[in-house]
Amino acid sequence: MTNEELQQLVNRISLENFHKPFLHQAYFNARLRSTGGRYLLQSHHIEINPKAFEIYGVREVEGIVRHELCHYHLHLEGKGYQHRDKDFRDLLKKVNAPRFCSTLQTSTSTGKKERPLxxxxxxxxxxxxxxxxxxxxxxxxxxxxxxxxxxxx
Ligand SMILES: [Zn+2]
Ligand SMILES: [Zn+2]
Incomplete structure (x- = not known):
């Protein structure tokens, strides 16, 4: 998936699930490590970890995009955009987005025992x-x- 295709995916999900346009940029950032994506408060851009796509495929990326768009739209509207905010949790449920910026697990990751892949x-x-x-x-x-x-x- 290219940055351009990602941008189109985010535009589409924003219109279909939130009925509002996404007016900023979405792109892959290979420097993201354990997180699947993030929303940048200053620039309003959305960054997606390319590993999320490589490892889990487009369905996973769509979930991450919905999650990040919850941050995006609430932040721009001056509502509670953080994980602990009720606005945020309500919107996540409404658009069926995963609760957290999904954490990527790789076979080389250390630390807690994870479910076998x-x-x-x-x-x-x-x-x-x-x-x-x-x-x-x-x-x-x-x-x-x-x-x-x-x-x-
Ligand atoms: Zn092959
Ligand atoms: Zn988040």
């Missing part, structure tokens, strides 16, 4: 995919080359 490898191009849940490999294929996926380990 399923690792899939594309048979053709060797691209790795980590998933929290089991995939039906008959239904899903490689996002890069459409090759078949194989469960590792």
């Amino acid at each position: 399923y690792t899939y490898r594309c048979v053709k191009c060797q691209q790795l995919y980590l998933r929290k849940i089991r995939l039906n490999v008959k239904k899903y294929c490689c996002g890069k080359c459409s090759g078949p996926l194989k469960l590792m380990q």
Whole structure:
């Protein structure tokens, strides 16, 4: 997914779920580490972690975008835009967004024991995919080359 496609996705989700336009910029920021995305209070831009897309796919990015757009619209309207604010929690529920800026888990992450991830490898191009849940490999294929996926380990 390119920055341009991300921008279009954010525009679309903003109109469809919030019935308001997104008038700022959305782009991928590879320097984001454990967080899936963030809303920048000063510039009003939305940054998305490219790993969220690589690891979890577009559905995950859509959830993150809905979450960040809750911060965005409430902030611009002068309402409670922080996680603890009632306005924020109400809007999250309304648009069915995840409660937190989702935390990315990678196989190399240390610290608390996390649920085991399923690792899939594309048979053709060797691209790795980590998933929290089991995939039906008959239904899903490689996002890069459409090759078949194989469960590792
Ligand atoms: Zn947040
Ligand atoms: Zn592939």
